[in-house]
Amino acid sequence: xxxxxxxxxxxxxxxxAVGRTSVVIVGGGINGIATFRDLAMQGVDVVxxxxxxxxSGATAASSHMIHGGVRYLENGxxxxxxxxxxxxxxxxxxxxxxVRPLQTTIPIFSTFSGILSAxxxxxxxxxxxxxxxxxxxxxxxxMIYDLFSRDGGSVPRHxxxxxxxxxxxxxxxxxxVKYTASYYDASVHDPERLALDVLQDGLxxxxxxHAVNYVEAVGMGANGVRLRDQETGEExxxxxxxxxNASGPWTDLTNGAFGRPTELMGGTKGSHIVLDHPExxxxxxxxxxxxxxxxxxxxxxxxxxGRVLVGTTDIEADARERAVCTEEEVDYFFELIGHVFPKIRxxxxxxxFRYSGIRPLPHHGDLAPGFVSRDYHVALDQAENRxxxxxxxxxxxxxxxxxxxxxxxxxxxxxxxxxxxxxAGVPIGGGAHYPSSPEARRTWLGKHLPRLDSVRREVLFxxxxxxxxxxxAFMEAGTDRPLLGGVLSTRELEYLVRREHVVHLTDVVxxxxxxxxxxxxxxxxxxxxxxxxAPIAGxxxxxxxxxxxxxxxxxxxxxxxxxxxANAP
Numbered sequence: 001x002x003x004x005x006x007x008x009x010x011x012x013x014x015x016x017a018v019g020r021t022s023v024v025i026v027g028g029g030i031n032g033i034a035t036f037r038d039l040a041m042q043g044v045d046v047v048x049x050x051x052x053x054x055x056s057g058a059t060a061a062s063s064h065m066i067h068g069g070v071r072y073l074e075n076g077x078x079x080x081x082x083x084x085x086x087x088x089x090x091x092x093x094x095x096x097x098x099v100r101p102l103q104t105t106i107p108i109f110s111t112f113s114g115i116l117s118a119x120x121x122x123x124x125x126x127x128x129x130x131x132x133x134x135x136x137x138x139x140x141x142x143m144i145y146d147l148f149s150r151d152g153g154s155v156p157r158h159x160x161x162x163x164x165x166x167x168x169x170x171x172x173x174x175x176x177v178k179y180t181a182s183y184y185d186a187s188v189h190d191p192e193r194l195a196l197d198v199l200q201d202g203l204x205x206x207x208x209x210h211a212v213n214y215v216e217a218v219g220m221g222a223n224g225v226r227l228r229d230q231e232t233g234e235e236x237x238x239x240x241x242x243x244x245n246a247s248g249p250w251t252d253l254t255n256g257a258f259g260r261p262t263e264l265m266g267g268t269k270g271s272h273i274v275l276d277h278p279e280x281x282x283x284x285x286x287x288x289x290x291x292x293x294x295x296x297x298x299x300x301x302x303x304x305x306g307r308v309l310v311g312t313t314d315i316e317a318d319a320r321e322r323a324v325c326t327e328e329e330v331d332y333f334f335e336l337i338g339h340v341f342p343k344i345r346x347x348x349x350x351x352x353f354r355y356s357g358i359r360p361l362p363h364h365g366d367l368a369p370g371f372v373s374r375d376y377h378v379a380l381d382q383a384e385n386r387x388x389x390x391x392x393x394x395x396x397x398x399x400x401x402x403x404x405x406x407x408x409x410x411x412x413x414x415x416x417x418x419x420x421x422x423x424a425g426v427p428i429g430g431g432a433h434y435p436s437s438p439e440a441r442r443t444w445l446g447k448h449l450p451r452l453d454s455v456r457r458e459v460l461f462x463x464x465x466x467x468x469x470x471x472x473a474f475m476e477a478g479t480d481r482p483l484l485g486g487v488l489s490t491r492e493l494e495y496l497v498r499r500e501h502v503v504h505l506t507d508v509v510x511x512x513x514x515x516x517x518x519x520x521x522x523x524x525x526x527x528x529x530x531x532x533x534a535p536i537a538g539x540x541x542x543x544x545x546x547x548x549x550x551x552x553x554x555x556x557x558x559x560x561x562x563x564x565x566a567n568a569p
Contacts (some may be wrong), residue, residue, distance in 0.1 A: 011501070012229055015210045021237040023411050024225050026217040026244055026254055028052075030195045031061040031395045032246030032361075033211075034404025037202035038335065038423050039411060040209035042513050047209075048202075049227055049240055051216035053424045053507050055195035058395070061270065061323070061357020062510060063300055063311050066091055066099050066398045066486045067185040069284055070145045070564055071292060072374060076171075080375045082148050088186050089151040090424065091401070095431040098194040099463025102187040104288045105170070108179040110134040110205045133292055134159070135179045142183055147184075152495050158183035172341045174281040182287070191397065191461065192511040196500055197429025198400075200467075214500050220258040222385040231503065242414045244407055245391040248360035249319040255391060260381055264393045266363040266372070271325035271356040272311035273333050273560075275346060291340075299336050301471045305518050307352065310337065324357035325557055341422070352519025353562040362393050376403055378410050388414055430465020431455065451476065455486045463513070472493055483532055484525060493529070502537075505530050505547040505553050516555060523563050526551050 011027060023039055025032045028050025036048040068085035069077070091099040113134035133141075135365040142158040149155055160184050166180040167173060173180075186192055187508075202209050219226035224239035248445045249267035256262075281303050281467050289301040302309040310333045317323055330348065337346055366373040376394030390410050395403050401423055412419055427433075435441040440459075448469040460468040471492065480491035488508075496502040496512050508529055510516045534544045554562035 009503075010277060010516050011210065012215060012231075014045065015212055015215075015238070016046065017238050018208075018210060019304060020224070020239060020418075021047045021208070021210075022236055022241050023047070023244060024049070024217075024240040024242075025244040026225070027210070027244075027246035027248060027250075027392075028054040028199075028213060029057050029246065030055065030191070030198070030397060030400045031248070031392060031403050031407070033195050033199045034210060034400040035244055035407040035411075036209065036404075037198050037205065038404045038408035040205040041203040041423060041426075042408065042412065042417070043206055043207040043419050044412070044415075044417065046202075047240070048199075048207070048503060049215045049217055049225075050211075050213045051230065053213050053503070053511060054199060054501060055192040055511060056213075057250075058357045058360055059195055060192055060266075061272075061355055062188070062191050062301065062397050063272065064187055064189065064309060064446050065102070065185065065189060065271070065288075066188050066299070068149055068398070069374060069396075070141055070183070071298065073141050073144055075173055075373065077375055078148075080373075081145070083402055084396075085145075085149040085151075087399050089149075089401050090187055091188075091398075095194060095197070095428040096181065096424060096434045097430045098197075098434075099186050099300075101187050102185050102288055103286070104183055104185050104215065106138060106175045106181045106291050107170075107173060107182060107206050107289065107498070108133075108135045108291075109174075109176055111136060113137070113478055122522060133212055135181075136434070138181050140179055144185065146326070159390065165398045169558060170283065170285060171221065172344060174342050177209040177340075185288075187288070187302070187304070188397065190463070190514065191430050195426070197431070198513075211501075214503055217254060218257055220386055220389075224387065224471055225258075226491055233442050239342040239388050242411050242453075243387050243389045244411055245389055246333065248392075248395075249317075249358040250313075250389050251360070252320060253391065255381070255389065257384075257486050258389065260383065260415070261515075262379070262381075262391065264379060264391060265319065265360065266365075267317055267358040267361050268354055268372070269315045269317035269323045269358055270312040271323070271329045272305075272309055272354065273325065273351050274353040274517060274519070275308045275350045276352045277308055277350045278344060279346075280337065280341065280344050280346065281306070283344060285309065289340055293336065293339075298356070301337065301340065305514055317358045317409075319358055322558065323358050325354040325356040326566060329356075353559060355558070360393070360395055363480050378407060380410070380414075390414070396545060397553055410453065422451055429454075430467035432443060441512075448472070456482075456489075459487060460492075474499070481532075484515075484520075487520075488532075489527065490532050490536075497533070502533075505533060509532070509551055510554070510559075516559060516561065519561075521555055521561055521563065523552065526563065 022045040025048045039046040059158050066088050108239050111134050150561050160468050161180045214230040218228045226237050228235045249272045252262050252265050284303045297314050310372045361372045379391045382388045419499050434462035435444040445457045474495045480489050509521050515521050550564040
């Protein structure tokens with residue numbers, strides 16, 4: 001039985017009627033979406049296709065950090081650090097609804113560790129044996145980082161504390177900690193929603209900008225890119241002047257489908273767990289605890305949405321297989337927590353969510369994963385009887401706007417078109433006119449959401465920023481019914497389907513809301529949301545049951561959420 005088309009599939013119908021465009025972008029992660037927005041703002045006809053849901057791959061598997069990458073200094077990646085801190089500082093201003101300052105603290109166990117090996121790593125471009133960093137090396141790194149990072153003094157300088165002051169600030173720290181160093185970076189609280197805001201900006205910028213999810217690029221020929229609608233199985237072709245391959249870790253697989261195999265990528269797996277653990281949450285004192293473990297892996301213990309995010313690993317991975325957080329990785333995370341907070345006990349019953357993704361890193365041969373460059377570059381492939389292909393290699397969340405501008409510039413060069421506007425400093429989605437103080441926030445909520453109760457006001461504002469006013473207007477234009485005690489409503493679900501490309505129940509539970517991330521995706525919740533979605537999406541009882549089962553299976557297999565077992569009679 002075929003899936004009953006949702007209202008969102010009308011976007012696919014409109015795309016099929018296009019026939020030809022200037023640029024086709026394959027890959028609806030943050031970098032493909034940023035490129036789409038940039039080109040649309042230039043007035044370029046552009047099509048974006050994503051084989052799954054938008055922001056569902058590497059984009060959804062991030063550590064929720066917007067950072068300059070202080071550790072990249074040791075590898076000599078000064079260009080990347082400079083660009084990263086500039087983009088971080090900019091995102092704090094243009095996307096304040098999702099990107100916020102984050103005070104970060106590094107616990108340090110030694111004074112001189114790593115100081116002899118660091119110059120060798122620098123000279124050898126990151127090769128060498130991993131070694132935990134001591135206070136001297138971290139102090140030097142943070143002094144250099146301050147020079148790159150401070151944005152005219154608006155970002156505070158780093159601070160060092162000795163043993164006693166560190167214990168006073170963090171009583172639960174391991175008493176072997178000799179120093180702590182604190183500095184500021186930023187976090188992105190809802191990365192998938194920020195990606196959607198960037199996408200909405202692109203769609204609004206140009207009437208011939210089209211974006212569709214659940215449509216896969218399956219081939220290429222002289223007539224253009226062959227696409228397959230994943231919901232119906234139907235195939236069609238879009239002709240283009242240039243194709244941008246922004247499919248992240250799957251870039252080589254996409255090029256293979258195009259008939260031009262490449263070996264550009266060498267992604268590594270990064271996993272995280274989310275804990276509901278009030279004691280650990282309190283121990284962080286609202287800061288991210290961040291350090292590099294003795295094996296060279298970056299470690300973070302990060303308070304987020306009333307939970308604690310712990311990560312990450314850096315393991316060789318095969319992009320043909322879906323990444324999963326393993327039990328061995330969970331054991332590793334528990335070991336890390338014990339390394340910093342030895343008196344705090346955690347176990348698997350505290351985990352409410354786990355996730356894993358593959359980083360879009362370049363092919364790196366025998367180089368250890370932790371030392372692979374996080375910078376990006378673009379490869380151009382030109383062949384007869386087919387459009388040229390620009391393949392993105394690398395990229396990270398922090399630099400998505402600059403990376404999108406770089407990819408857009410390359411596409412503009414190939415099509416011999418000038419850049420007409422810059423995306424630098426342009427507010428993103430619900431970050432426009434965002435209130436900058438608690439008083440301004442109260443005034444904004446009272447003015448723009450006057451008919452909503454206080455709970456719904458806060459929920460909508462956290463979820464959409466200043467776009468909440470448009471969502472509220474949509475809700476008020478029809479009959480609305482609250483769901484999950486005000487976390488959602490029926491008209492908001494209709495908005496998500498009609499305006500935010502929701503096709504499946506998983507899109508709502510995993511990406512349009514934080515329900516799964518915070519541990520709120522129970523069988524009862526899936527049933528309530530699914531039944532409210534069914535009349536909006538046109539699902540009959542058979543499709544509804546399949547959607548609920550599909551979502552439960554996704555949560556159990558890939559996120560460690562035992563929906564069935566936890567709710568069995």
